[in-house]
Amino acid sequence: MADIRNIVILTGAGISAESGIDTFRDAGGLWEKHRIEDVATPEAFARNPALVQGFYDARRAALATVEPNAAHRSLARLEAEWPHELLLVTQNVDDLHERGGVQDVLHMHGELLSALCGACGARSRWDGPLSDAPACLACGAPALRPDVVWFGEMPYQMRRIYDALARADLFVSIGTSGAVYPAAGFVQEAAASGARTLELNLERSEGSHWFDESRQGRAGELVPAWVDEVLGA
Ligand code: NAD
Ligand code: APR
Numbered sequence: 001m002a003d004i005r006n007i008v009i010l011t012g013a014g015i016s017a018e019s020g021i022d023t024f025r026d027a028g029g030l031w032e033k034h035r036i037e038d039v040a041t042p043e044a045f046a047r048n049p050a051l052v053q054g055f056y057d058a059r060r061a062a063l064a065t066v067e068p069n070a071a072h073r074s075l076a077r078l079e080a081e082w083p084h085e086l087l088l089v090t091q092n093v094d095d096l097h098e099r100g101g102v103q104d105v106l107h108m109h110g111e112l113l114s115a116l117c118g119a120c121g122a123r124s125r126w127d128g129p130l131s132d133a134p135a136c137l138a139c140g141a142p143a144l145r146p147d148v149v150w151f152g153e154m155p156y157q158m159r160r161i162y163d164a165l166a167r168a169d170l171f172v173s174i175g176t177s178g179a180v181y182p183a184a185g186f187v188q189e190a191a192a193s194g195a196r197t198l199e200l201n202l203e204r205s206e207g208s209h210w211f212d213e214s215r216q217g218r219a220g221e222l223v224p225a226w227v228d229e230v231l232g233a
Contacts, residue, residue: 006170069220076101
């Protein structure tokens with residue numbers, strides 16, 4: 001690991017699975033219980049806002065019943081002890097990285113605990129329901145929606161992510177199926193910049209073949225072991 005300085009980590013739903021948060025595409029996952037086109041597109045929200053608000057209200061309320069796991073906590077230790085550049089990008093909209101102790105998390109798909117005003121674009125921290133159409137704290141309009149990136153919308157902070165990938169010496173993907181772009185393409189961006197690439201996932205994913213190394217297992221075991229390795233513990 002001596003030649004590793006700049007690290008980019010991408011996490012997906014699999015890092016939160018052991019905390020009890022459903023993934024999307026595993027057996028029993030969210031996309032088996034709900035249709036994406038009913039709850040995770042702008043068209044769905046325009047067609048039936050109450051159904052979409054209810055879907056995210058339930059996921060937001062469930063955050064109070066789950067705790068970060070060993071994988072989340074080990075990434076906080078890495079952030080605290082790693083002496084060079086580290087960017088943690090998550091596709092997850094839960095707050096378990098933060099509650100596990102990570103200070104700087106880039107939520108490229110937004111956050112359940114943030115509300116976005118459809119009228120003025122203001123964001124506000126929000127831990128309650130949105131289905132009762134609360135007023136925007138900035139403009140007063142009853143136009144708050146989940147601050148979550150839906151299919152067809154642009155993920156957040158892509159420039160910051162691509163700049164970090166261009167500088168990366170190591171790219172690590174944790175708990176994601178590699179099914180959805182642009183996140184699924186980050187491994188190729190990192191490899192093109194000369195970074196080494198490592199996948200930590202329960203099973204081989206749609207993108208495993210792009211990685212220099214792919215380790216299968218539970219994040220709660222694989223991630224702490226990898227952090228020990230990279231910190232030379
Ligand atoms: P995309 O077209 O790249 O998505 C491709 C994948 O998304 C497919 O392989 C499939 O797994 C799934 N998908 C998309 N539409 C689907 C549908 N109608 N039915 C079933 N599966 C479907 O995604 P996009 O439209 O380019 O999305 C833009 C961004 O929004 C992406 O980064 C995506 O990850 C994000 N997003 C976030 C959420 C969320 O709940 N946070 C939900 C959807 C999309
Ligand atoms: N440890 C490690 N990996 C796990 C675990 C675990 N305990 N449990 C499940 N996994 C893996 C699965 O093998 C799967 O490859 O996590 C991955 C979860 O994949 P998805 O359910 O597709 O979730 P994700 O990759 O985060 O989805 C990407 O799609 O719907 C959109 O925006 C949404 O952010 C989401 C994006």
